[in-house]
Amino acid sequence: MAGGSREAGRSVTDKVLSVLTAFESERRPLALTEIAAIAGIPVSTAHRLVGELTEWQLISRTSNGRYQLGLRIWELAQNVGRQLRDTAKPFVQDVFSLSRETSHIAIRDGNEVLYIERVYDSRRVPQSAGTGGRLPMHTTAVGKVLLAYEEPWVRTAYLGLDLQRATDRTITGARELAAELDLTRARGYATTHGEQSPGTCSIAVPVFHTGRIGAALGIVVPAERSETMTKHLPVLKAVSSRLEAATARIPLETLIKAHHGDPPKDTESAGS
Amino acid sequence: MAGGSREAGRSVTDKVLSVLTAFESERRPLALTEIAAIAGIPVSTAHRLVGELTEWQLISRTSNGRYQLGLRIWELAQNVGRQLRDTAKPFVQDVFSLSRETSHIAIRDGNEVLYIERVYDSRRVPQSAGTGGRLPMHTTAVGKVLLAYEEPWVRTAYLGLDLQRATDRTITGARELAAELDLTRARGYATTHGEQSPGTCSIAVPVFHTGRIGAALGIVVPAERSETMTKHLPVLKAVSSRLEAATARIPLETLIKAHHGDPPKDTESAGS
DNA sequence: CCTTGTTTTTCATTCAGTGAAAAGGGAACA
DNA sequence: TGTTCCCTTTTCACTGAATGAAAAACAAGG
Numbered sequence: 001m002a003g004g005s006r007e008a009g010r011s012v013t014d015k016v017l018s019v020l021t022a023f024e025s026e027r028r029p030l031a032l033t034e035i036a037a038i039a040g041i042p043v044s045t046a047h048r049l050v051g052e053l054t055e056w057q058l059i060s061r062t063s064n065g066r067y068q069l070g071l072r073i074w075e076l077a078q079n080v081g082r083q084l085r086d087t088a089k090p091f092v093q094d095v096f097s098l099s100r101e102t103s104h105i106a107i108r109d110g111n112e113v114l115y116i117e118r119v120y121d122s123r124r125v126p127q128s129a130g131t132g133g134r135l136p137m138h139t140t141a142v143g144k145v146l147l148a149y150e151e152p153w154v155r156t157a158y159l160g161l162d163l164q165r166a167t168d169r170t171i172t173g174a175r176e177l178a179a180e181l182d183l184t185r186a187r188g189y190a191t192t193h194g195e196q197s198p199g200t201c202s203i204a205v206p207v208f209h210t211g212r213i214g215a216a217l218g219i220v221v222p223a224e225r226s227e228t229m230t231k232h233l234p235v236l237k238a239v240s241s242r243l244e245a246a247t248a249r250i251p252l253e254t255l256i257k258a259h260h261g262d263p264p265k266d267t268e269s270a271g272s
Numbered sequence: 273m274a275g276g277s278r279e280a281g282r283s284v285t286d287k288v289l290s291v292l293t294a295f296e297s298e299r300r301p302l303a304l305t306e307i308a309a310i311a312g313i314p315v316s317t318a319h320r321l322v323g324e325l326t327e328w329q330l331i332s333r334t335s336n337g338r339y340q341l342g343l344r345i346w347e348l349a350q351n352v353g354r355q356l357r358d359t360a361k362p363f364v365q366d367v368f369s370l371s372r373e374t375s376h377i378a379i380r381d382g383n384e385v386l387y388i389e390r391v392y393d394s395r396r397v398p399q400s401a402g403t404g405g406r407l408p409m410h411t412t413a414v415g416k417v418l419l420a421y422e423e424p425w426v427r428t429a430y431l432g433l434d435l436q437r438a439t440d441r442t443i444t445g446a447r448e449l450a451a452e453l454d455l456t457r458a459r460g461y462a463t464t465h466g467e468q469s470p471g472t473c474s475i476a477v478p479v480f481h482t483g484r485i486g487a488a489l490g491i492v493v494p495a496e497r498s499e500t501m502t503k504h505l506p507v508l509k510a511v512s513s514r515l516e517a518a519t520a521r522i523p524l525e526t527l528i529k530a531h532h533g534d535p536p537k538d539t540e541s542a543g544s
Numbered sequence: 545c546c547t548t549g550t551t552t553t554t555c556a557t558t559c560a561g562t563g564a565a566a567a568g569g570g571a572a573c574a
Numbered sequence: 575t576g577t578t579c580c581c582t583t584t585t586c587a588c589t590g591a592a593t594g595a596a597a598a599a600c601a602a603g604g
Binding site: 011012013014016017020021023024027049052053056058068069070071073074075076077078079080081082086089090091093094096097109114119120121122124130131132133134242246258259 | 363
């Protein structure tokens with residue numbers, strides 16, 4: 001065929017999705033050639049696929065001929081975990097208006113923290129991660145909370161990872177982190193002090209659902225105000241329990257379905 | 273072939289996207305059979321496509337075996353118009369915290385209003401449309417604003433449509449609506465009184481960008497408080513101009529690329 | 545005018561995708 | 575336990591939809 005050797009095992013679907021997800025790596029509008037390169041497909045194929053995606057409004061074209069994700073995909077995605085996000089949103093706002101500090105709620109997805117909703121001031125500079133952003137668990141207060149209250153095997157698995165350093169204050173030792181998690185459970189909240197980015201501290205409390213850890217609610221404050229952080233604990237605690245009450249009725253099914261991994265089979269137990 | 277007569281002209285991409293968008297019509301998790309029916313493809317094909325989409329995390333599976341859109345597509349979609357949404361968000365919050373009424377910002381997409389961001393109280397009942405929702409232009413205050421300040425041909429085109437009735441107070445006469453739009457421009461804001469849903473009123477002001485209408489900022493209030501609506505005008509106006517200042521630097525390109533339609537060619541002008 | 549970098553179109557080739565049909569669950573009921 | 579009903583999953587022979595190298599068209603500099 002003119003098409004010579006097809007790359008084996010690459011389905012059309014695969015290629016389409018490669019094109020779509022190409023926009024994850026680069027946030028700016030992409031040229032066709034770039035898309036093709038990132039997705040790892042020939043330009044002509046990319047051309048056709050991008051054309052179809054554009055017809056479906058999943059991709060839109062900027063006036064200079066470049067491509068970016070389209071409105072339609074945003075609309076579509078609004079339905080993902082809507083019930084949880086819509087419910088949680090005003091509570092995060094409450095935290096913000098009572099603390100006047102950047103407030104957020106996050107869940108665990110795999111070994112990362114995923115920010116579901118964030119409320120911030122119009123003057124405040126954007127943080128390391130906005131809504132939809134991810135950060136490691138050991139560098140954030142919400143992450144520590146989500147890990148501390150998680151089932152033992154999750155915690156153990158995470159402690160076994162190579163903990164990446166984000167700043168010079170980042171906790172990278174498994175033992176140290178374990179102690180930090182114990183402390184978190186003991187006092188019911190977690191903090192960070194410049195562990196994710198220098199100059200910012202954070203504090204977070206757990207949000208439970210059906211007896212298990214579901215999310216973490218927290219705030220971020222500039223280092224110079226770190227002293228005042230614990231002052232906001234009552235607010236966090238109170239809002240958290242109101243949120244727990246509000247989400248209690250929501251079936252787990254319709255909450256955000258995250259990657260929680262699978263527990264080890266472990267037929268022969270540790271003590272066997 | 274075993275597959276008999278393929279439905280002609282249906283590309284794989286088409287089918288994949290039909291599957292994805294199937295989740296727009298029904299908000300609940302869908303069974304494979306349902307997806308196949310909605311997307312208009314055979315079950316076995318749906319099965320394969322859904323399988324691939326699931327591998328890519330664009331679709332996730334609930335414990336009862338049904339499918340729903342996955343976290344990944346939400347994350348992906350966070351990049352759409354992010355700069356505009358992130359910028360606008362705290363301003364909408366400002367409106368909310370100053371008015372204590374459900375506040376929102378919307379843009380025009382085609383002949384509809386698209387809500388970009390909405391801030392509401394934890395007690396307030398969900399409105400007709402949440403973030404990412406659409407409503408007609410003539411039944412909402414934001415819609416009236418977006419239409420009133422739009423280029424003449426857009427307005428003319430909309431007035432030519434068959435204006436659907438939402439409540440018994442909905443304006444459905446072209447002449448009436450034209451007068452309403454004139455009024456809107458004259459006084460610099462628009463209102464509705466039970467025109468979209470009985471019992472709720474709304475008020476909105478324009479947000480300009482590079483001299484053109486870009487968005488509309490508004491609030492929704494229950495009918496019994498409708499008298500107090502105009503009391504919030506100063507807030508809306510003030511926040512709007514602060515938002516205009518904040519968005520002025522953002523290049524139009526990276527704002528949300530909506531369907532604005534094409535002006536009529538109209539080589540022979542009306543008066544020719 | 546040429547060069548360099550794109551985007552777009554073309555087209556002979558063939559294998560990835562196809563979908564009817566059959567088999568495999570599993571829940572509800574008798 | 576068997577039967578019914580509905581949904582999911584697997585199978586498989588067949589072929590036209592998808593393919594991608596290559597060439598053409600376009601755009602922006604130099």
